[in-house]
Amino acid sequence: MRYPFVSVLTLLSLAACSGAAPHRHDTVVLHYQHVANVHQINFSVQVEVPGRGEPVQSVLPLQSEGFWAVFLLCSLDATGARIPSFYVDLDRFRVEYGKQRFGPLRPYTLRLDDSVELNKRADTRALADAIAAEIGSNLPNPVFRHGYHPDLNVRFAIYIPRGLPDYSGDQLPLRYEGVQAVVLGNGAPPSDVDVVGLGGTGIAAQCLP
Structure with missing residues (x-):
């Protein structure tokens, strides 16, 4: 008489485990590399910001x-089966490292032209757009219909204003906020680049297989 009871417990345990896993029928899977x-960005087109006498040439x-x-x-x-379409907003990506989370650029976190001057609230949007133009690549249509979409190769950056403790330069984990989505990296390590933009180094534009 004990065996049916054990069997029920086993089934309940398996159901609980499967319930914790993402449901593919309503979950989008995003693959990234x-x-x-990058440690400095030189703007190809200098950025005019409010209240500053000279345009910004670089940020650190x-x-x-x-x-x-x-x-x-x-x-x-x-x-x-339950995904008719999916809207990609690059600003919803977050780097998660331990208890720290990083996303869109915030005021007073960025140095202008190798000085002690920091980005202010009024100029943060303009600088964020200039950084995206310099380091990123366009997402021509952010709406993806039901199906599998390979070879996107859309480049974007997330700013880490301070060093990460015990970070050895490996792939950083990403999360996509606000919707049912799983974000998976291919495990390839990033290159370390001193400068991008005007006079700087290029960055990979295609994902490894």
């Missing part, structure tokens, strides 16, 4: 160990 860590991290983590969105799997 962390391609570079708040602290010397900071960097821009640059990623490629490689592919998007929206084949789940």
